[in-house]
Amino acid sequence: xxxxVEAFAPALTPDGQIRRFDIHQxxxxxxxxxxxxxxxxxxxxxxxxxxxxxxxWIGLWGGIEVTRTIHYIGAWMMVAVSLYHLFYIWYSTAIxxxxxxxxxxxSLKDAVSxxxxxxxxxxxxxxxxxxxxxxxxxxxxxxxxxxxxPVMAGSGFILMFPVFFTRFLPGxxxxxxxxxxxxxxxxxLTWIVMVxxxxxxxxxxxFPLNKAMFTGKVPANRYRREHTxxxxxxxxxxxxxxxxxxxxxEE
Amino acid sequence: MRKLLLCLTxxxxxxxxxxxxxxxxxxxxxxxxxxxxxxxxxxxxxxxxGKPISLYVSEEAVNTAAHRFIDxxxxxxxxxxxxxxxxxxxxxxxxxxxxHQYQYKQHQSSVxxxxxxxxxxxxxxxxxxxxxxxxPHSVIRVLEYNAPTYKKNIAQTCAACHNDEKLMANxxxxxxxxxxxxxxxxxxxxxxxxxxxxxxxxxxxTNCHGVHDIKSADxxxxxxxxxxxxxxxxxxxxxxxxxEFARGFLGHRDASPDNIPAAHNAEILxxxxxxxxLSFGAFVVITAIIxxxxxxxxxxxxx
Numbered sequence: 001x002x003x004x005v006e007a008f009a010p011a012l013t014p015d016g017q018i019r020r021f022d023i024h025q026x027x028x029x030x031x032x033x034x035x036x037x038x039x040x041x042x043x044x045x046x047x048x049x050x051x052x053x054x055x056x057w058i059g060l061w062g063g064i065e066v067t068r069t070i071h072y073i074g075a076w077m078m079v080a081v082s083l084y085h086l087f088y089i090w091y092s093t094a095i096x097x098x099x100x101x102x103x104x105x106x107s108l109k110d111a112v113s114x115x116x117x118x119x120x121x122x123x124x125x126x127x128x129x130x131x132x133x134x135x136x137x138x139x140x141x142x143x144x145x146x147x148x149x150p151v152m153a154g155s156g157f158i159l160m161f162p163v164f165f166t167r168f169l170p171g172x173x174x175x176x177x178x179x180x181x182x183x184x185x186x187x188x189l190t191w192i193v194m195v196x197x198x199x200x201x202x203x204x205x206x207f208p209l210n211k212a213m214f215t216g217k218v219p220a221n222r223y224r225r226e227h228t229x230x231x232x233x234x235x236x237x238x239x240x241x242x243x244x245x246x247x248x249x250e251e
Numbered sequence: 252m253r254k255l256l257l258c259l260t261x262x263x264x265x266x267x268x269x270x271x272x273x274x275x276x277x278x279x280x281x282x283x284x285x286x287x288x289x290x291x292x293x294x295x296x297x298x299x300x301g302k303p304i305s306l307y308v309s310e311e312a313v314n315t316a317a318h319r320f321i322d323x324x325x326x327x328x329x330x331x332x333x334x335x336x337x338x339x340x341x342x343x344x345x346x347x348x349x350x351h352q353y354q355y356k357q358h359q360s361s362v363x364x365x366x367x368x369x370x371x372x373x374x375x376x377x378x379x380x381x382x383x384x385x386x387p388h389s390v391i392r393v394l395e396y397n398a399p400t401y402k403k404n405i406a407q408t409c410a411a412c413h414n415d416e417k418l419m420a421n422x423x424x425x426x427x428x429x430x431x432x433x434x435x436x437x438x439x440x441x442x443x444x445x446x447x448x449x450x451x452x453x454x455x456x457t458n459c460h461g462v463h464d465i466k467s468a469d470x471x472x473x474x475x476x477x478x479x480x481x482x483x484x485x486x487x488x489x490x491x492x493x494x495e496f497a498r499g500f501l502g503h504r505d506a507s508p509d510n511i512p513a514a515h516n517a518e519i520l521x522x523x524x525x526x527x528x529l530s531f532g533a534f535v536v537i538t539a540i541i542x543x544x545x546x547x548x549x550x551x552x553x554x
Contacts, residue, residue, distance in 0.1 A: 049439040058443045065449065103458045121538035138536075162499070171498030175506060175514040183521030187528060195532045204543050 011134070017217040018234070020133075024088050029213050032145070040189055042067040043069075047182055075156055082149050103133040103230075106143065110136040130228040141196055145159040148188050151199030155181040229231060279310070285331075286310050294343055304337055308479035312389035328386075341367055343387060344376040351377075362470065371417065396446045403446055405455045406432055426503040432456065439542040452488075459484050 013019050021029075045054035045067070060243075061067050092098045113136045116129035134142070155177035158165045162174050200210045205222055212218045224231040231237075259442040277351065279286075286308060294306045313319060317405070326346055330335055338346075344367065348355025354377075358364040372540040380400055382390045393400045410429040412418055434440045437454040444450045459475050460466070466473035474484045482497035489496065499511070506514035 041353060045443065046439055047544060049442055050433070055443055059445060063445055063447070063449070064443045066441055118535065121535070123542075123543040152401060162495055163489050163493075166495040166499060167491075171495040171500075171512045172511045174499035175501055175511050176498070176517045179506070179514050179517040179521065183518070187521070187525055188523075190529050191532055193528070195537055199539070203539070204547070213367070228262050 010230065012218055012220065013233070015217075018223040018231070019216055020212055020223070021216040023216070024084075026213065026216050028081055028085050028088070031077060031084075031158075035074045035077035035081065036188075036192070039071055040069040040185075042074065043185060045185070045191070054089050072160065075153070075160075078149065079153050082153075088155050104139060104142055106136075106139050110139060117132065131226060132229040133227055135226070137195065137199055144188070144191060148184060151180055151184045152188070155184070279313045279316070280322050282322045283324060285323045286313070298337060302337075308388050309386075312384070312386065315391065316388060317390050317392045329353065340372050340374075340376050342371075343378065347377040347387075354463045356506045361463060362467045363462070363465060372419075373412070375412065379411075400457060401446075402453065403441055403444065403448045405457055406438065409456045428456075428503045431501070431503040431505075454488060458488070 010020050042061070045051070045057050048054050058064055058067050061070070090099065093100050106137050109132075113129040113131070116125060117136070119125040120128050156176035158169075158173055159181060165173060200206050200213075201208065205226060218226075221232075253514050256377055282400050289306055289308045290310045292307050295303045296306055318325075324331060344355065344358065346365075348358075359368070363376065366374045367376060378385055378387045378390060381393075381398070382388075383397060393397045395401060396403075398404065413424070414427075414429040423464060432455075433442060435519055437458075440453045441450065441455060444453065457465070461466070466476075468475050470476060472533060473480070478497050481500065482492060482494050485492040485497050487498075501511060501514070504510050506512075508515060508520060513546070
């Protein structure tokens, strides 16, 4: 079991692909995605309550009591999967003695990458920046969720149990939690739909469905293009050879 | 066999016809045949002041009204043609009060009733809330879906006056009570709910402010005057709710530096985050789309 789990060390698989995610990461993403969709489907009509569509939509589910229950189920799923994720990191580092997933930590290089990538898009650079295991968008997504889930869960539980929380917290937390919950939800939803879905499924390399997160594997040539630094390290390619490659491409 | 089928079809059509065309027919008790004359649209008389008064009673409305089985003479006396007219809001309410004594007494103690006694005709009396048209002949029961007093319709019924800025300004009510209610959890639950009976446990105007005995929020005897009585009112549904729970209520106003500043500041913070983060995201995606399209176009051109 332990040998198969390659949480923080991608490797070439026999079919010429690169294993990027292990089963735990795939489950975590799947549960997070499903719970996110559930809370969005049942939460958005509450924010846009004046739309006739919202009334129709909630009626379709069977009334606000049903959508409220589903929203709660989605919320508990999301909290559970977040705890699973934290436990997974703790277990794999503290118990299995694997290296800490340092690749996810933002660095100065990411800030540079943002400008390089934007430079490429607006025509100031000839190439995309080279990425290690995670590019800045992937790190942004991850840390946005790392900040977003505590905000959503904290405010959400205050709204779920307002009587309980106002027993020991001041009353203003309830309307403040509502503002935070509603606005952070819009932020997350818009970012996921606009940036996350676009770059993973509508960009030329991913279209129409980037299966990496669902199979855990990425074709080697795509990995070389999108995660060049790690690919080279994995394959034992020297940085000098990489330079050669780049020159060839630019010709 | 064919005859039998034909017969059955015929019976089915006739039965369906009776069901469809007969179902809507309800008849009011009209022992003295008042409607024979008063059921004619356009029937008027001129009263002492030379003003025309309509004497028409819609048969359709009265046939579905709550009082359809009470004869006209119950309210209009056994000598209806000798009754002094016109009725005023006050005399009409008194008339209802002859039977509905408890509700009438409560109304007398309410802010509406107190004003009514002073001759203010702006206020809501019985028919303003209990009749969809304001006509006493079409008063319908509270639990009918189209009743203005059906739980789901109450906010709209109150809003008929309380959402009228000009009218409310006369009484110093500056809060947008209807809009803020509809924005609240109670309002959303009501709005997004169906017309089913489960709606009855959701809070609307009357749950906090009272029904027939509705008080001004400034009146110390009101259920929403002061934090302590407000908390008690919250507690009638949110069991265990305390003072802090009530303190979290924005009070039909927007969050502002004077009204729960934390919520106001959160609004500002999140507006800043939404604008900056999302415009950055939009910029990345739009430039990426343009770049990817150019790449594709060049590839195809080159190929």
